[in-house]
Amino acid sequence: MKVAAVVSTKGGPGKTTVGANLGAFCADAGVRTLLIDLDNQPSLSSFYNLSHEAPGGTYQLITSNECSQLVSSLILLATEQVLAQAERYPFTLLPIRMTRQSTGAGTVFLRWSRMDRSKMGVDLWAELILDDRTPVSLVSELLAMELQRIMINMQISGNRPANPLS
Structure with missing residues (x-):
């Protein structure tokens, strides 16, 4: 799919x-x-x-069991495929890495992070691409990983049910 x-x-x-x-x-x-x-x-x-x-509206859709299963599948995709690739050689030699970040609500997102976690965020990806230590041969793979990261994070955040009472 x-x-x-x-x-x-x-x-x-x-x-x-x-x-x-x-x-x-x-x-x-x-x-x-x-x-x-x-x-x-x-x-x-x-x-x-x-x-x-549809028999219901958006709220019924995003609070359904199918939505929870979709979020679980997306988190599994994020951690077992995209993050797993980022944690393999030669990406492990880079000064900035993709990491898993969990929120207090249990949502998992993929983020770029310095090794010491002193800074996280998408601007680190641009920093990594411009870094002289980043081999040119990895740029296309890093771009593909960043696009996957963005799409997965958007899908996960778009499928989290909001509390209508808050």
């Missing part, structure tokens, strides 16, 4: 249009496609006729 997310914190940049076109392209290519519009004002259904309407 492949998952694509079209996200932006800004309203109006064309998220729904891009998602609709991407979904249409995939469907036209014969790929089984599911589009979900989680916007506060969903408008994806104005692009296409609905073949199925």
